[in-house]
Amino acid sequence: MTQFETEIAAIKNEVINMWRLVRSQLMKAYEALITNNKDLAHEVMAMEKRVNALELKIDRDCENIFALHCPVAIDLRFLLAVLKINNNLERIGDIADGIARYIADMPEEFNADTLKEIGLLKMYDEAISIFADSETAFEFENTLLARTIFSRDEEVLDRINRMAEGKITDYIRNHPEKIHEALYIFSIIHKLERVGDQCKNIAEEIIFYFEAKVLKHQ
């Protein structure tokens, strides 16, 4: 392996580590949500600093490669994609942090049946699954898997998000004393919808990197 290839491989490993860190944030926030565990929510919030630091390191390492090696072709596309994916991952980390803050701030406990009934748990499961698949697609250079993310985001996350408003309205009408919980759930659903959008952006970058095809705005 040349020095350049070693540095590219190191960046790929760093990005995969970033993915795992953010996935851990998302999963811990999920667990904190279903167990009403505020300590765990605080742990998720504390992880945000590590995610931010890793984002800066990946950016800096990419800058160094641009400056020192003047990459071209697939290497150039890889680094351009990594810069954007890095940003997308950091934003998903922000989203996990935001969900954790809702859990920490929520004056009451979330009701497991309500979370299920409104579709939040299904949406959360799918968001984590899509996110994990985006990581697999990147790590194993699988653009077919990356392509499945577009339809899954549309069919599950966007659909639940669209239906959430009506369901939340009904829930508040039937349980006016639960308005706080309902609004927090509504906010979390919006955040999960953003996870889907970020995963779609990541999938576009993976396809750009491997196939040199630009899917953005199509």
Next chain:
Amino acid sequence: MENTILKVIDFDAYFGENYVVKKVNIEIPKNNVIAVMGPSGCGKTTFLRCINRMHELVEGASSSGKILLNKDDIYDIHPIYVRQKIGMVFQRPNPFPNLSIYDNVIAGYKLNGIKIVKHERDAIVEGSLQKAALWNEVKDSLHKKGTFLSGGQQQRLCIARAIAMEPEILLLDEPTSALDPISTSSIEELFQELKKNYTLILVTHNMHQAARVSDRTAFFYLGELIEFDDTKIMFTNPRDARTQNYITGRFS
């Protein structure tokens, strides 16, 4: 291609039994900078030397196929005329050591026995040095020897000497490989000016130079033209895996 200045058709070149340029087909558009790159021994310099019929000067060298300059086969034209229309600049600056800057620029006319009156000579010398971006630096020392100039200035003098003959195409064989980065940069700037009047075909080992200065890039490997495309495409999304391996340094 509408604005083709040079069309190469099924062109082969040999050194004795050694088959060095293989069935090359390429159309060079006018007023473009064309970079030719490839690993050592891939035939790129031989190909360049075929374009102004210098290849045939080597003992045992031969070629077949067609090279059309504005639709005329260069092998049907007198080689001296071909070399006037297709000038060449070499890797190392090679001004004539015993001639002044002035006489170096006008050397092509003298060597070919073309007689011109003094005021025409003066105009050619000034115009060529202007086009080679050297006039301001040497206008007060035209009668000093060219070898007193710096390496970068000597190379621009060689470019002035080539364009004094009013060529249509300039062949440049690694013209900056012996120069420092500042001189290289000034020559690269010059290419952008020169392409307004000429078509430049540049052999370079420096891939970043090819990316910086050329409009289109040709990649040669083992005597074959593997890929010829817009430089932006060649350096972002080349079609052939061999091109990608070469430009990303993964060639084995």
